[in-house]
Amino acid sequence: MISISGGASWGQVKVEEYFTDENTVRGNNNNMDYRLPLQQMQHNVANHPDQTWLHQPVDRQWYTYTWKQADTQARKIAQGLLSHGLVKGDKVAIIAKNSAEWFITDMAMMMAGLISVPIYPTANADNIKHVLSHSGAKAIFVGKLDSQDALASVLPDDMLSIAFPYPTLSCKANWNDWLAQYEPISELHEAQADDMFSLIYTSGSTGLAKGVIVTHKNVASSACSAAELMAGEDKTRLMSYLPLAHITERCVVALPSLYKACDIYFTESLEYFIEDVRYAKPTSFISVPRLWTKFQSQILAKVPNKKLQFLLKLPVMGKFVAKKIRTQLGLDEAKLFGSGSAPISPDVLRWYHALGISIGEGWGMTETSGLSCANMPFDYDHIGTIGTAQPCVEMKLSDEGEVLIRGDAVFKEYYNNPEATAAAFEDGWFKTGDKGEITADGSWKIIGRVKEQFKTSKGKYVAPVPIESSLGRNPDIEQVCVMGVGRSQPIALVVLGEGAEATIEREALSQQLNDTLASVNNELEPHQKLDHLIVVDEPWSIENGLLTPTLKLKREQLEARFSHYLTANLDEQLVWEKAS
Structure with missing residues (x-):
């Protein structure tokens, strides 16, 4: 066991079984030793093979995957990819809504030494075409999509396509056929710390996205830090519903589930979202401001805010009303709440706090492998801030007030774009483009984008x-x-x-x-x-x-x-x- 600290008075953090003395990577910032994701996956399979990991609803029936079952499927999919001529370092795209198969595919690519290229399931034809072309993807996995038209219009005829086992675009290969056809791969690729883990294209509010190269070390450091926020929970349950093409879901939910050995629950569709959350009863729940305000509006559509605030102030009735709302949302057993991806109003956070939903605001970027700074553990006095730096990074302000960041979680380059890479760094610090402030007690505030x-x-x-x-x-x-x-x-x-x-x-x-x-x-x-x-x-x-x-x-x-x-x-x- 070792101790680590963040760039802003994080204090002592206990790090347990996902750190090891063998096959480890030593971080250059905080002397962190950690297993890489596939190593941690194999650690889980070896130590608790029959423990549940993934929970997938299909036609309103729940299907569960243990660590061993997921590992076996991933090995078969890895063998299928290699059998079709893919070789170490090849890029493979995934365009799909979240599912157990998405997670398993991610593992399969690590096992085969391939590079995942996630694409947003809502991406338009131009963006899909750009990502496939720019990345040089050799194959693509296709899952549930609200519309198949955009992908169908730009998918190259000669590209290997594999359909997840859901109604989706017709593909050259089928997930279930591969599981029946291929034997599990026995020899797994051993990645090096600085090898490319994934090529992630920033969603971007303007123009075509840039490809961010994130390494195994980048995501391991970020995922370990995120997993530590859930320390103390005997059995953590998480919902995976925000796009896996986005770094937050990947490095705050998917990969930390390896290091904390969490149960992950998916949702079948938007129609059944609340029903699926109620089934999962998550102990930690992460969302984005747009959805937090949407939930707020749905609550206020049933009871006006003036009446709700009056009820919440009543000694007994207030606790009853707050618990009832949390139960209806499926969040009655959740202890950790987070919001990220965009700024959220402090007043919205205070409104939720009165309901017993204390949301810690977090901040990060694709280039920083997800969560870099967070008000977690939640501190009411830090509402309106993004808290303090995670152990995997250091942060400071430039003379102009721009947030600069470096550390094990920070990427090194954009894919095939040396000009953008050179412009993004200053003396080894990544220039985030966010304007920030540091409060008297060391908490960080983001006050907007430099260009906004x-x-x-x-x-x-x-x-x-x-x-x-x-x-x-x-x-x-x-x-x-x-x-x-x-x-x-x-x-x-x-x-x-x-x-x-x-x-x-x-x-x-x-x-x-x-x-x-x-x-x-x-x-x-x-x-x-x-x-x-x-x-x-x-x-x-x-x-x-x-x-x-x-x-x-x-x-x-x-x-x-x-x-x-x-x-x-x-x-x-x-x-x-x-x-x-």
């Missing part, structure tokens, strides 16, 4: 993220985007929660929104004050091109869609896009 600042017609720069977070104090506001290029003052576009107009009369709702606008403006500098709050009708989504696959705002697309408001002469402070 815009200049008003008065020549003043405005950072939108802090203003958006402040508007989030109104629980009826579900989505918000502040813009203002060319205007004398910024404006805010908001989307209301699904229950707001159904449960509150337009006049009362208008007054509430005007009060929120006035409250926020009172806290802003003169050049930041919002001229108008514009209530738009259509929610922003991946499907209408206004959110990234990780549910971040696509600001350029939002500004293009609503550019008429940047030049319009508006009479009222509160503007409704849809008339009452």
